[in-house]
Amino acid sequence: MKVAETLFMEMATSPGFQAHRIVKTEPVELVETRKLIGEILENLGLVTQAQIEEGLRVQRKTGERLGQTLVKLGYITNGDVCRGLATQFGLEPIKLSDKDVPPKVIAKVTPELARRHRMVPFKEEDGTLVVAIADPLNLFAIDNLKLFLGCDVKAVLTTEDEITQALEKYYGPEEATVDRMIRELAEADSSSLKKEYVSSIGTKATEDEAPIIKLVSLLILEAFNERASDIHIEPLEDKLRVRYRIDGVLHEVPGPPKRLQGSITSRIKIMAKLDIAEKRLPQDGRIRFALRGKDIDLRVSTIPSLYGESVVLRILDKSSLLMGLDKLGFSAFDKARFERLINIPNGIVLVTGPTGSGKTTTLYSALSSINKPDRKLITVEDPVEYQLPGINQVQVKPQIGLTFANSLRAMLRQSPDIIMVGEIRDLETAEIATRVALTGHLVFSTLHTNDATGAITRLIDMGIAPYLVASSLQGVVAQRLIRTICDSCKEEYIPKEEEKVSLNIGAKDMEGITFYKGKGCQECGQTGYKGRIGIFEILIITDEIKELIFTKATDSAIKAKAHELGMKTLREDGKRKVSEGIITIDEVIRVTQAEI
16 A cells, blocks of 8 residues: 555544554555553653543543643643653654744745744754744645745644744734635634624624624725725625725725625724615715824715615825825926915816816815915815814705805805805806805815816806806816826836827927836836826916807817917826826826817
């Protein structure tokens, strides 16, 4: 009978089990038997026969190893068990805490491999790596390490506590990760987690609820560490999909088991103080907490979908909302124009762009820069993204009649100097904002349009008379957020002909300019991009532009005149940042329209 390797199918300390030596690829008929662990411990004078019999009785009930049972009964220590196992398997017992392992030896085994197999490299002698283990039956770990390192591996024995301390000492504390948590929950008994998380009355979490609490917390922490702006938890037919929006682009990450969908949704609702029983209607809430020294707000939105409730958490970081004007990405020319706009005494200044284009960040930065003790600033928002010191902020509540329009009317009785309206959504709000601007107030607001000149058409389409638009509107800023090249893997390259054509890069533009792109590295998640910056288009309402508005000129006509007067389009601003080595041609093409 030829045996490649005899693996232990039972624990060495189980009653009646006869441990066997590993037999290599030699023809054998019999295998050498070993003494039982209880007999060895008795021979060493560590336990009595009566203690062994008591340990065996308890072991039959608990199913634990005999050595562990004797330790719990207080008859021996973990060190005694290690001595007995070392004798049984012919291994050298050591005390790792008394040793100082060289860093070059520790580096031989990765933290992941060491933790997975519960082993610590101990020393190197004559080309053989000596590793400390606590389980002499862990033969797979030794074989796996041999294959991984391509060298001989020898095992020495220590206690489980010594292994735990050594892993933390040499590899650092093991951090909880979403991946590991998901694996643990996937392997858990589904019956223990079949009930949804329902501790809305504030009771202490049970053992079944604790994993869900930990998993949701880890999802938020991981998203924050990955610089995500949003967390999307989406129920599909056969899985629960989790995606992070990083630098404006969605990235899918491993999701929890589908069976945990209801528990996760309920946990988030409880954190956001939403009604966990209401699953038929959309809900909005907020979660506030401190994370790594930063004040973080999560704006929570739930909406019923075909396979359950879809949840989106928007991460609001105060440090990103209160950036200085210098950090937004304005060129020196556009920054000077924008500063003139926000310092005029009256009129309307609009910031336009699609959702997620950084309009709020620009407005908050502008308000912070002009917030002085001699000025009264009031904002009306839905929702209030973040609290600004020294500024009166109003949260609209349409369900009780506190709309943008009603809030604006009430603001006028507060004698403000500067007003910010979160968004002009309807004719009533637009009309009041126009009147407020014409009566000596400076009004900031946003619109959803593709470019700066589109804001003029949008106001007229809402029903505002062209002469009122021309009289009240002072300027429009259109913007986009565009991914910047990762500094860690930035490299030079020569753009393709189609790239140059799409961005209208001529031979003169190529002179003295070096083009860059990101190769992809660990820092940027192999994307080649890290962080975002704004590109801008600033339209100043001059007398020439007012004449065109009076005559209801087309967008293209207004844009042509504004360009003639010095306005740089979004694509032109993007082209400038490409020449400065900040962004790539591909990104400019992705987020801006071609100019015909």
